[in-house]
Amino acid sequence: MKSYAHSTRLLVAIDCIIFGFDGEELKLLLIKRRFEPEKGKWSLMGGFVNEEEDLEVGAERILHELTGLHNIYVEQLQTFGKVDRDPVERTLSVVFFALINIHNHDEESVKSHSACWISLKQMPKLIFDHEKMVQLALERLRYKAALHPIGFELLPQQFTIPQLQKLYEAIYDLKLDRRNFSRKILSTGLLLDTGEKNANSATKKAILYRLNKEKYESNFNNFWYFMPVTT
Amino acid sequence: MKSYAHSTRLLVAIDCIIFGFDGEELKLLLIKRRFEPEKGKWSLMGGFVNEEEDLEVGAERILHELTGLHNIYVEQLQTFGKVDRDPVERTLSVVFFALINIHNHDEESVKSHSACWISLKQMPKLIFDHEKMVQLALERLRYKAALHPIGFELLPQQFTIPQLQKLYEAIYDLKLDRRNFSRKILSTGLLLDTGEKNANSATKKAILYRLNKEKYESNFNNFWYFMPVTT
DNA sequence: TCTAAATGTGTCAAAACAACACAATAATAG
DNA sequence: CTATTATTGTGTTGTTTTGACACATTTAGA
Numbered sequence: 001m002k003s004y005a006h007s008t009r010l011l012v013a014i015d016c017i018i019f020g021f022d023g024e025e026l027k028l029l030l031i032k033r034r035f036e037p038e039k040g041k042w043s044l045m046g047g048f049v050n051e052e053e054d055l056e057v058g059a060e061r062i063l064h065e066l067t068g069l070h071n072i073y074v075e076q077l078q079t080f081g082k083v084d085r086d087p088v089e090r091t092l093s094v095v096f097f098a099l100i101n102i103h104n105h106d107e108e109s110v111k112s113h114s115a116c117w118i119s120l121k122q123m124p125k126l127i128f129d130h131e132k133m134v135q136l137a138l139e140r141l142r143y144k145a146a147l148h149p150i151g152f153e154l155l156p157q158q159f160t161i162p163q164l165q166k167l168y169e170a171i172y173d174l175k176l177d178r179r180n181f182s183r184k185i186l187s188t189g190l191l192l193d194t195g196e197k198n199a200n201s202a203t204k205k206a207i208l209y210r211l212n213k214e215k216y217e218s219n220f221n222n223f224w225y226f227m228p229v230t231t
Numbered sequence: 232m233k234s235y236a237h238s239t240r241l242l243v244a245i246d247c248i249i250f251g252f253d254g255e256e257l258k259l260l261l262i263k264r265r266f267e268p269e270k271g272k273w274s275l276m277g278g279f280v281n282e283e284e285d286l287e288v289g290a291e292r293i294l295h296e297l298t299g300l301h302n303i304y305v306e307q308l309q310t311f312g313k314v315d316r317d318p319v320e321r322t323l324s325v326v327f328f329a330l331i332n333i334h335n336h337d338e339e340s341v342k343s344h345s346a347c348w349i350s351l352k353q354m355p356k357l358i359f360d361h362e363k364m365v366q367l368a369l370e371r372l373r374y375k376a377a378l379h380p381i382g383f384e385l386l387p388q389q390f391t392i393p394q395l396q397k398l399y400e401a402i403y404d405l406k407l408d409r410r411n412f413s414r415k416i417l418s419t420g421l422l423l424d425t426g427e428k429n430a431n432s433a434t435k436k437a438i439l440y441r442l443n444k445e446k447y448e449s450n451f452n453n454f455w456y457f458m459p460v461t462t
Numbered sequence: 463t464c465t466a467a468a469t470g471t472g473t474c475a476a477a478a479c480a481a482c483a484c485a486a487t488a489a490t491a492g
Numbered sequence: 493c494t495a496t497t498a499t500t501g502t503g504t505t506g507t508t509t510t511g512a513c514a515c516a517t518t519t520a521g522a
Contacts, residue, residue: 002319004242009242051321055310079286083283089233092286092323092325094323161469178470179472184509201519204468204518433490434489434499435498
Protein backbone atom coordinates (compact mmCIF):
# COMPACT_ATOMS: atom_id res chain seq x y z
CA MET A 1 0.00 0.00 0.00
CA LYS A 2 1.46 3.32 -1.06
CA SER A 3 -1.28 5.73 -0.07
CA TYR A 4 -4.74 5.93 1.44
CA ALA A 5 -7.60 6.06 -1.05
CA HIS A 6 -8.73 9.35 0.28
CA SER A 7 -8.57 12.57 -1.64
CA THR A 8 -8.61 15.43 0.82
CA ARG A 9 -5.10 16.62 1.37
CA LEU A 10 -4.52 20.00 2.91
CA LEU A 11 -1.89 22.66 2.79
CA VAL A 12 -0.20 22.88 6.19
CA ALA A 13 1.52 25.97 7.50
CA ILE A 14 3.52 26.64 10.62
CA ASP A 15 3.17 29.96 12.42
CA CYS A 16 5.43 31.09 15.24
CA ILE A 17 4.70 33.42 18.10
CA ILE A 18 7.99 34.82 19.36
CA PHE A 19 8.02 36.37 22.80
CA GLY A 20 10.71 38.71 24.07
CA PHE A 21 11.19 40.94 27.10
CA ASP A 22 13.05 44.23 27.00
CA GLY A 23 13.16 44.80 30.74
CA GLU A 24 9.88 46.66 30.80
CA GLU A 25 7.39 45.15 28.42
CA LEU A 26 6.50 41.83 26.90
CA LYS A 27 6.97 41.98 23.14
CA LEU A 28 6.31 39.97 20.02
CA LEU A 29 8.49 39.68 16.95
CA LEU A 30 6.16 40.38 14.03
CA ILE A 31 6.81 40.64 10.32
CA LYS A 32 5.30 42.43 7.38
CA ARG A 33 3.91 39.80 5.07
CA ARG A 34 5.83 39.60 1.83
CA PHE A 35 3.28 38.05 -0.52
CA GLU A 36 -0.38 38.19 -1.45
CA PRO A 37 -2.94 38.13 -0.04
CA GLU A 38 -2.59 40.72 2.72
CA LYS A 39 0.88 41.66 1.45
CA GLY A 40 2.43 44.35 3.64
CA LYS A 41 0.17 43.64 6.61
CA TRP A 42 1.44 42.62 10.04
CA SER A 43 1.65 38.91 10.54
CA LEU A 44 3.28 36.17 12.57
CA MET A 45 6.38 34.59 11.09
CA GLY A 46 5.37 31.46 9.27
CA GLY A 47 5.96 29.08 6.41
CA PHE A 48 4.72 25.90 4.85
CA VAL A 49 5.61 22.45 6.09
CA ASN A 50 8.03 20.67 3.82
CA GLU A 51 7.28 17.22 2.53
CA GLU A 52 10.00 15.43 4.46
CA GLU A 53 10.10 17.62 7.53
CA ASP A 54 8.79 17.02 11.04
CA LEU A 55 6.66 19.80 12.46
CA GLU A 56 9.13 20.69 15.20
CA VAL A 57 11.94 20.82 12.66
CA GLY A 58 9.85 23.09 10.48
CA ALA A 59 9.20 25.38 13.42
CA GLU A 60 12.91 25.55 14.18
CA ARG A 61 13.70 26.23 10.54
CA ILE A 62 11.24 29.11 10.46
CA LEU A 63 12.45 30.51 13.77
CA HIS A 64 16.05 30.28 12.62
CA GLU A 65 15.25 31.98 9.37
CA LEU A 66 13.98 35.03 11.20
CA THR A 67 16.19 35.19 14.28
CA GLY A 68 19.36 33.37 13.29
CA LEU A 69 19.05 31.38 16.53
CA HIS A 70 19.11 27.66 17.27
CA ASN A 71 18.12 25.72 20.39
CA ILE A 72 15.55 28.13 21.64
CA TYR A 73 12.55 27.31 23.82
CA VAL A 74 9.73 26.21 21.53
CA GLU A 75 6.42 24.61 22.38
CA GLN A 76 3.56 23.55 20.17
CA LEU A 77 0.49 25.60 20.98
CA GLN A 78 -2.42 24.38 18.92
CA THR A 79 -3.52 23.78 15.36
CA PHE A 80 -5.89 26.25 13.75
CA GLY A 81 -8.03 24.69 11.11
CA LYS A 82 -11.17 26.68 10.43
CA VAL A 83 -12.21 26.03 6.84
CA ASP A 84 -12.13 29.68 5.83
CA ARG A 85 -9.24 30.93 7.94
CA ASP A 86 -7.18 31.57 4.80
CA PRO A 87 -9.17 33.21 1.98
CA VAL A 88 -7.06 31.70 -0.78
CA GLU A 89 -7.19 28.05 0.04
CA ARG A 90 -7.89 25.97 3.09
CA THR A 91 -4.68 25.89 5.07
CA LEU A 92 -4.09 24.30 8.44
CA SER A 93 -1.77 26.20 10.69
CA VAL A 94 0.20 24.42 13.37
CA VAL A 95 1.14 27.16 15.79
CA PHE A 96 4.25 27.19 17.96
CA PHE A 97 5.40 29.70 20.48
CA ALA A 98 8.98 30.54 21.33
CA LEU A 99 10.67 32.41 24.16
CA ILE A 100 13.93 34.15 23.36
CA ASN A 101 16.29 36.61 24.90
CA ILE A 102 15.36 39.76 23.04
CA HIS A 103 18.98 40.79 22.62
CA ASN A 104 20.03 37.51 20.99
CA HIS A 105 18.96 37.73 17.41
CA ASP A 106 20.44 38.39 14.03
CA GLU A 107 19.70 42.03 13.22
CA GLU A 108 20.23 41.39 9.52
CA SER A 109 17.64 38.67 9.03
CA VAL A 110 15.18 40.56 11.19
CA LYS A 111 15.64 43.62 8.99
CA SER A 112 15.38 41.65 5.77
CA HIS A 113 11.99 40.33 6.89
CA SER A 114 10.82 43.81 7.87
CA ALA A 115 10.32 42.36 11.31
CA CYS A 116 9.81 44.37 14.47
CA TRP A 117 9.55 43.85 18.20
CA ILE A 118 6.14 45.18 19.14
CA SER A 119 4.74 45.56 22.62
CA LEU A 120 1.74 43.38 23.38
CA LYS A 121 -0.03 46.52 24.50
CA GLN A 122 0.41 48.17 21.12
CA MET A 123 -0.43 45.22 18.90
CA PRO A 124 -1.52 46.23 15.42
CA LYS A 125 -4.18 44.34 13.49
CA LEU A 126 -2.85 41.02 12.28
CA ILE A 127 -3.84 38.99 9.24
CA PHE A 128 -6.25 36.08 9.25
CA ASP A 129 -6.68 34.50 12.69
CA HIS A 130 -3.24 35.48 13.93
CA GLU A 131 -4.67 37.66 16.69
CA LYS A 132 -6.49 34.66 18.11
CA MET A 133 -3.25 32.74 18.02
CA VAL A 134 -1.49 35.48 19.96
CA GLN A 135 -4.29 35.60 22.48
CA LEU A 136 -4.07 31.86 23.04
CA ALA A 137 -0.30 31.99 23.26
CA LEU A 138 -0.47 34.67 25.92
CA GLU A 139 -2.90 32.57 27.91
CA ARG A 140 -0.64 29.56 27.60
CA LEU A 141 2.38 31.59 28.62
CA ARG A 142 0.58 32.89 31.67
CA TYR A 143 -0.61 29.44 32.52
CA LYS A 144 2.77 27.85 32.15
CA ALA A 145 4.90 30.58 33.68
CA ALA A 146 2.77 30.48 36.82
CA LEU A 147 3.66 26.85 37.34
CA HIS A 148 6.94 26.14 35.63
CA PRO A 149 10.20 28.06 35.54
CA ILE A 150 10.09 29.12 31.88
CA GLY A 151 10.34 32.85 32.52
CA PHE A 152 14.12 32.54 32.60
CA GLU A 153 14.12 31.81 28.87
CA LEU A 154 13.24 35.45 28.32
CA LEU A 155 16.11 36.84 30.42
CA PRO A 156 19.86 37.02 29.94
CA GLN A 157 22.04 34.35 31.54
CA GLN A 158 22.60 36.56 34.54
CA PHE A 159 19.75 38.55 35.97
CA THR A 160 18.60 40.22 39.16
CA ILE A 161 15.53 39.50 41.23
CA PRO A 162 14.02 42.91 40.44
CA GLN A 163 14.42 42.12 36.71
CA LEU A 164 12.70 38.78 37.20
CA GLN A 165 9.90 40.48 39.07
CA LYS A 166 9.40 43.02 36.30
CA LEU A 167 9.16 40.14 33.86
CA TYR A 168 6.41 38.46 35.85
CA GLU A 169 4.64 41.76 36.26
CA ALA A 170 4.75 42.22 32.50
CA ILE A 171 3.46 38.73 31.79
CA TYR A 172 0.53 39.03 34.18
CA ASP A 173 0.02 42.76 33.88
CA LEU A 174 -0.02 43.31 37.63
CA LYS A 175 2.13 44.61 40.47
CA LEU A 176 3.74 42.28 42.97
CA ASP A 177 5.11 42.90 46.42
CA ARG A 178 8.89 43.09 46.14
CA ARG A 179 9.60 41.37 49.44
CA ASN A 180 7.15 38.51 49.08
CA PHE A 181 8.25 37.89 45.50
CA SER A 182 11.86 37.71 46.53
CA ARG A 183 11.10 35.29 49.35
CA LYS A 184 9.05 33.03 47.09
CA ILE A 185 11.58 32.91 44.27
CA LEU A 186 14.54 32.30 46.55
CA SER A 187 12.70 29.53 48.37
CA THR A 188 12.50 27.51 45.13
CA GLY A 189 16.26 27.08 45.14
CA LEU A 190 16.32 27.83 41.41
CA LEU A 191 18.58 30.84 41.75
CA LEU A 192 22.32 30.74 42.25
CA ASP A 193 24.15 33.81 43.50
CA THR A 194 26.94 34.61 41.02
CA GLY A 195 28.72 36.87 43.49
CA GLU A 196 28.52 39.69 40.98
CA LYS A 197 26.31 42.75 41.04
CA ASN A 198 24.35 44.59 38.43
CA ALA A 199 26.55 47.28 36.82
CA ASN A 200 24.09 49.62 35.16
CA SER A 201 22.00 50.76 38.05
CA ALA A 202 21.45 54.31 39.20
CA THR A 203 21.03 53.29 42.80
CA LYS A 204 21.83 50.24 44.89
CA LYS A 205 23.27 47.50 42.67
CA ALA A 206 21.31 44.28 42.75
CA ILE A 207 22.77 40.80 43.07
CA LEU A 208 23.15 38.93 39.79
CA TYR A 209 21.81 35.39 39.82
CA ARG A 210 21.93 32.57 37.33
CA LEU A 211 19.67 29.59 36.94
CA ASN A 212 20.37 26.42 38.92
CA LYS A 213 20.30 24.11 35.89
CA GLU A 214 20.11 20.84 37.78
CA LYS A 215 17.22 21.98 39.90
CA TYR A 216 15.63 23.51 36.82
CA GLU A 217 15.75 20.29 34.86
CA SER A 218 14.98 17.83 37.62
CA ASN A 219 12.00 19.80 38.86
CA PHE A 220 10.71 21.29 35.64
CA ASN A 221 7.59 19.19 35.59
CA ASN A 222 6.78 19.77 39.21
CA PHE A 223 4.39 22.54 39.89
CA TRP A 224 5.77 25.74 41.31
CA TYR A 225 3.42 28.34 42.60
CA PHE A 226 5.01 31.52 41.39
CA MET A 227 1.88 33.53 41.17
CA PRO A 228 -0.53 34.47 43.92
CA VAL A 229 -3.87 32.71 43.74
CA THR A 230 -6.75 34.88 42.61
CA THR A 231 -10.06 33.31 43.51
CA MET B 232 -5.92 33.86 -6.50
CA LYS B 233 -7.44 30.39 -6.08
CA SER B 234 -4.59 28.51 -4.46
CA TYR B 235 -1.00 28.85 -3.26
CA ALA B 236 1.66 27.74 -5.73
CA HIS B 237 2.93 25.18 -3.33
CA SER B 238 2.65 21.49 -3.85
CA THR B 239 2.94 19.76 -0.49
CA ARG B 240 -0.52 18.95 0.71
CA LEU B 241 -0.90 16.41 3.48
CA LEU B 242 -3.50 13.96 4.59
CA VAL B 243 -4.89 15.08 7.93
CA ALA B 244 -6.46 12.74 10.44
CA ILE B 245 -8.18 13.35 13.73
CA ASP B 246 -7.65 10.97 16.63
CA CYS B 247 -9.67 11.02 19.82
CA ILE B 248 -8.67 9.95 23.29
CA ILE B 249 -11.82 9.19 25.23
CA PHE B 250 -11.57 9.06 29.01
CA GLY B 251 -14.11 7.41 31.27
CA PHE B 252 -14.32 6.51 34.95
CA ASP B 253 -16.14 3.45 36.26
CA GLY B 254 -15.96 4.36 39.94
CA GLU B 255 -12.65 2.64 40.45
CA GLU B 256 -10.36 3.08 37.49
CA LEU B 257 -9.66 5.56 34.75
CA LYS B 258 -10.40 4.00 31.37
CA LEU B 259 -10.03 4.65 27.68
CA LEU B 260 -12.43 3.77 24.92
CA LEU B 261 -10.32 1.98 22.33
CA ILE B 262 -11.27 0.34 19.05
CA LYS B 263 -9.97 -2.47 16.92
CA ARG B 264 -8.78 -0.95 13.68
CA ARG B 265 -10.95 -1.98 10.76
CA PHE B 266 -8.63 -1.47 7.81
CA GLU B 267 -5.06 -2.02 6.72
CA PRO B 268 -2.40 -1.45 7.79
CA GLU B 269 -2.49 -2.80 11.34
CA LYS B 270 -6.02 -4.11 10.84
CA GLY B 271 -7.34 -5.73 14.01
CA LYS B 272 -4.87 -3.95 16.28
CA TRP B 273 -5.90 -1.69 19.15
CA SER B 274 -6.15 1.95 18.21
CA LEU B 275 -7.64 5.26 19.14
CA MET B 276 -10.86 6.20 17.43
CA GLY B 277 -10.07 8.40 14.47
CA GLY B 278 -10.92 9.51 10.98
CA PHE B 279 -9.86 11.84 8.23
CA VAL B 280 -10.69 15.52 8.11
CA ASN B 281 -13.30 16.33 5.54
CA GLU B 282 -12.73 19.01 2.98
CA GLU B 283 -15.33 21.45 4.28
CA GLU B 284 -15.15 20.60 7.95
CA ASP B 285 -13.58 22.48 10.85
CA LEU B 286 -11.29 20.43 13.06
CA GLU B 287 -13.53 20.67 16.12
CA VAL B 288 -16.52 19.64 14.04
CA GLY B 289 -14.57 16.67 12.74
CA ALA B 290 -13.67 15.66 16.27
CA GLU B 291 -17.30 15.84 17.31
CA ARG B 292 -18.36 13.82 14.29
CA ILE B 293 -15.86 11.10 15.12
CA LEU B 294 -16.79 11.08 18.79
CA HIS B 295 -20.46 10.91 17.93
CA GLU B 296 -19.89 8.07 15.50
CA LEU B 297 -18.42 5.94 18.27
CA THR B 298 -20.39 6.99 21.33
CA GLY B 299 -23.65 8.35 19.97
CA LEU B 300 -23.13 11.41 22.16
CA HIS B 301 -23.21 15.12 21.44
CA ASN B 302 -22.00 18.10 23.48
CA ILE B 303 -19.29 16.33 25.36
CA TYR B 304 -16.18 17.87 26.83
CA VAL B 305 -13.54 18.00 24.08
CA GLU B 306 -10.21 19.74 23.99
CA GLN B 307 -7.53 19.86 21.35
CA LEU B 308 -4.38 18.22 22.65
CA GLN B 309 -1.67 18.51 20.04
CA THR B 310 -0.85 17.70 16.46
CA PHE B 311 1.42 14.77 15.75
CA GLY B 312 3.34 15.16 12.54
CA LYS B 313 6.45 12.99 12.44
CA VAL B 314 7.18 12.23 8.80
CA ASP B 315 7.09 8.46 9.27
CA ARG B 316 4.37 8.15 11.90
CA ASP B 317 2.09 6.40 9.42
CA PRO B 318 3.90 3.80 7.30
CA VAL B 319 1.53 4.15 4.35
CA GLU B 320 1.67 7.82 3.68
CA ARG B 321 2.58 10.91 5.64
CA THR B 322 -0.48 11.80 7.70
CA LEU B 323 -0.81 14.57 10.21
CA SER B 324 -2.91 13.70 13.21
CA VAL B 325 -4.70 16.40 15.16
CA VAL B 326 -5.40 14.80 18.51
CA PHE B 327 -8.33 15.65 20.75
CA PHE B 328 -9.24 14.29 24.13
CA ALA B 329 -12.73 13.90 25.49
CA LEU B 330 -14.18 13.27 28.94
CA ILE B 331 -17.45 11.40 29.11
CA ASN B 332 -19.66 9.72 31.65
CA ILE B 333 -18.80 6.09 31.06
CA HIS B 334 -22.44 5.02 31.34
CA ASN B 335 -23.66 7.42 28.67
CA HIS B 336 -22.87 5.86 25.37
CA ASP B 337 -24.59 3.99 22.63
CA GLU B 338 -23.87 0.29 23.22
CA GLU B 339 -24.70 -0.52 19.61
CA SER B 340 -22.18 1.77 17.92
CA VAL B 341 -19.54 0.82 20.46
CA LYS B 342 -20.11 -2.84 19.64
CA SER B 343 -20.13 -2.27 15.90
CA HIS B 344 -16.69 -0.65 16.16
CA SER B 345 -15.38 -3.49 18.33
CA ALA B 346 -14.66 -0.85 20.89
CA CYS B 347 -13.87 -1.50 24.52
CA TRP B 348 -13.32 0.39 27.74
CA ILE B 349 -9.83 -0.50 28.85
CA SER B 350 -8.17 0.46 32.10
CA LEU B 351 -5.15 2.72 31.74
CA LYS B 352 -3.25 0.24 33.83
CA GLN B 353 -3.93 -2.58 31.38
CA MET B 354 -3.31 -0.73 28.17
CA PRO B 355 -2.46 -2.99 25.25
CA LYS B 356 0.02 -2.04 22.56
CA LEU B 357 -1.46 0.60 20.27
CA ILE B 358 -0.76 1.29 16.61
CA PHE B 359 1.61 3.95 15.30
CA ASP B 360 2.28 6.72 17.84
CA HIS B 361 -1.05 6.33 19.64
CA GLU B 362 0.64 5.38 22.90
CA LYS B 363 2.51 8.66 22.91
CA MET B 364 -0.78 10.43 22.35
CA VAL B 365 -2.33 8.67 25.32
CA GLN B 366 0.66 9.48 27.47
CA LEU B 367 0.42 13.15 26.55
CA ALA B 368 -3.32 13.18 27.11
CA LEU B 369 -2.90 11.71 30.57
CA GLU B 370 -0.36 14.37 31.43
CA ARG B 371 -2.68 17.06 30.15
CA LEU B 372 -5.60 15.63 32.09
CA ARG B 373 -3.54 15.56 35.28
CA TYR B 374 -2.36 19.06 34.65
CA LYS B 375 -5.77 20.43 33.95
CA ALA B 376 -7.75 18.53 36.56
CA ALA B 377 -5.38 19.79 39.26
CA LEU B 378 -6.29 23.37 38.41
CA HIS B 379 -9.72 23.39 36.80
CA PRO B 380 -12.94 21.62 37.70
CA ILE B 381 -13.07 19.24 34.74
CA GLY B 382 -13.22 16.05 36.77
CA PHE B 383 -16.98 16.41 36.99
CA GLU B 384 -17.27 15.66 33.29
CA LEU B 385 -16.36 12.07 34.11
CA LEU B 386 -19.05 11.63 36.78
CA PRO B 387 -22.82 11.32 36.67
CA GLN B 388 -24.93 14.45 37.27
CA GLN B 389 -25.24 13.53 40.91
CA PHE B 390 -22.25 12.21 42.78
CA THR B 391 -20.87 11.87 46.28
CA ILE B 392 -17.66 13.29 47.68
CA PRO B 393 -16.14 9.82 48.15
CA GLN B 394 -16.83 9.13 44.46
CA LEU B 395 -15.13 12.37 43.50
CA GLN B 396 -12.18 11.49 45.68
CA LYS B 397 -11.83 8.09 44.06
CA LEU B 398 -11.83 9.82 40.69
CA TYR B 399 -8.96 12.09 41.68
CA GLU B 400 -7.11 9.18 43.19
CA ALA B 401 -7.48 7.31 39.91
CA ILE B 402 -6.32 10.26 37.82
CA TYR B 403 -3.22 10.86 39.92
CA ASP B 404 -2.65 7.30 41.05
CA LEU B 405 -2.33 8.22 44.71
CA LYS B 406 -4.25 8.14 47.99
CA LEU B 407 -5.71 11.28 49.50
CA ASP B 408 -6.81 12.03 53.02
CA ARG B 409 -10.60 11.78 53.08
CA ARG B 410 -11.11 14.63 55.52
CA ASN B 411 -8.75 17.11 53.94
CA PHE B 412 -10.11 16.33 50.48
CA SER B 413 -13.66 16.91 51.60
CA ARG B 414 -12.79 20.21 53.23
CA LYS B 415 -10.92 21.43 50.16
CA ILE B 416 -13.62 20.49 47.69
CA LEU B 417 -16.43 21.94 49.76
CA SER B 418 -14.51 25.18 50.25
CA THR B 419 -14.57 25.80 46.48
CA GLY B 420 -18.33 26.25 46.60
CA LEU B 421 -18.63 24.16 43.44
CA LEU B 422 -20.82 21.52 45.08
CA LEU B 423 -24.51 21.85 45.76
CA ASP B 424 -26.19 19.51 48.22
CA THR B 425 -29.13 17.86 46.46
CA GLY B 426 -30.68 16.72 49.74
CA GLU B 427 -30.63 13.15 48.46
CA LYS B 428 -28.38 10.34 49.53
CA ASN B 429 -26.57 7.62 47.70
CA ALA B 430 -28.84 4.55 47.37
CA ASN B 431 -26.46 1.73 46.53
CA SER B 432 -24.18 1.74 49.51
CA ALA B 433 -23.57 -1.11 51.92
CA THR B 434 -22.88 1.20 54.83
CA LYS B 435 -23.54 4.84 55.62
CA LYS B 436 -25.15 6.55 52.64
CA ALA B 437 -23.25 9.52 51.36
CA ILE B 438 -24.74 12.89 50.41
CA LEU B 439 -25.38 13.36 46.69
CA TYR B 440 -24.09 16.61 45.27
CA ARG B 441 -24.44 18.27 41.91
CA LEU B 442 -22.26 20.85 40.24
CA ASN B 443 -22.88 24.52 40.92
CA LYS B 444 -23.06 25.50 37.25
CA GLU B 445 -22.80 29.24 37.72
CA LYS B 446 -19.73 28.97 39.89
CA TYR B 447 -18.34 26.37 37.51
CA GLU B 448 -18.65 28.60 34.51
CA SER B 449 -17.73 31.92 36.07
CA ASN B 450 -14.64 30.53 37.74
CA PHE B 451 -13.55 27.93 35.23
CA ASN B 452 -10.48 29.83 34.17
CA ASN B 453 -9.41 30.67 37.67
CA PHE B 454 -6.90 28.34 39.17
CA TRP B 455 -8.13 25.96 41.79
CA TYR B 456 -5.62 24.01 43.77
CA PHE B 457 -7.24 20.62 44.01
CA MET B 458 -4.10 18.63 44.35
CA PRO B 459 -1.44 18.82 47.03
CA VAL B 460 1.88 20.25 45.86
CA THR B 461 4.65 17.73 45.43
CA THR B 462 8.02 19.44 45.48
C1' DT C 463 27.33 65.14 53.14
C1' DC C 464 22.65 64.99 52.26
C1' DT C 465 18.93 63.25 49.42
C1' DA C 466 16.38 60.15 46.63
C1' DA C 467 15.62 55.84 44.62
C1' DA C 468 16.24 51.18 44.68
C1' DT C 469 17.63 46.82 47.06
C1' DG C 470 18.14 43.25 50.93
C1' DT C 471 16.22 41.45 55.06
C1' DG C 472 12.96 41.00 58.92
C1' DT C 473 8.38 40.86 61.55
C1' DC C 474 3.74 39.46 62.50
C1' DA C 475 -0.98 38.16 62.23
C1' DA C 476 -4.11 35.55 59.33
C1' DA C 477 -4.94 31.74 56.39
C1' DA C 478 -4.07 27.21 54.66
C1' DC C 479 -2.53 22.76 55.35
C1' DA C 480 -1.44 17.96 56.87
C1' DA C 481 -2.12 14.73 60.32
C1' DC C 482 -5.19 12.84 63.26
C1' DA C 483 -9.75 11.57 66.47
C1' DC C 484 -14.34 10.83 67.16
C1' DA C 485 -19.24 10.40 66.40
C1' DA C 486 -23.07 8.97 63.20
C1' DT C 487 -25.12 5.78 59.87
C1' DA C 488 -26.54 1.48 57.73
C1' DA C 489 -26.16 -3.35 56.25
C1' DT C 490 -25.25 -7.79 58.05
C1' DA C 491 -24.20 -11.53 61.26
C1' DG C 492 -25.20 -13.58 65.46
C1' DC D 493 -32.77 -7.15 68.57
C1' DT D 494 -28.04 -6.17 69.33
C1' DA D 495 -23.19 -6.23 68.13
C1' DT D 496 -20.06 -5.75 64.48
C1' DT D 497 -18.02 -3.64 60.66
C1' DA D 498 -17.35 -0.56 57.01
C1' DT D 499 -18.07 3.93 55.55
C1' DT D 500 -19.22 8.83 55.98
C1' DG D 501 -19.48 13.62 58.19
C1' DT D 502 -17.21 16.84 61.06
C1' DG D 503 -13.82 18.73 64.37
C1' DT D 504 -9.09 19.74 66.45
C1' DT D 505 -4.29 21.00 66.56
C1' DG D 506 0.25 22.29 65.55
C1' DT D 507 3.02 23.70 61.57
C1' DT D 508 3.81 26.08 57.37
C1' DT D 509 2.79 29.53 54.06
C1' DT D 510 1.06 33.80 52.89
C1' DG D 511 0.19 38.80 52.53
C1' DA D 512 0.92 43.21 54.41
C1' DC D 513 4.17 46.09 56.12
C1' DA D 514 9.00 48.47 58.42
C1' DC D 515 13.58 49.35 58.48
C1' DA D 516 18.35 49.44 57.29
C1' DT D 517 21.78 49.49 53.35
C1' DT D 518 23.73 50.95 49.02
C1' DT D 519 24.71 54.14 45.23
C1' DA D 520 24.52 58.27 42.12
C1' DG D 521 24.02 62.82 42.02
C1' DA D 522 22.79 67.34 44.09
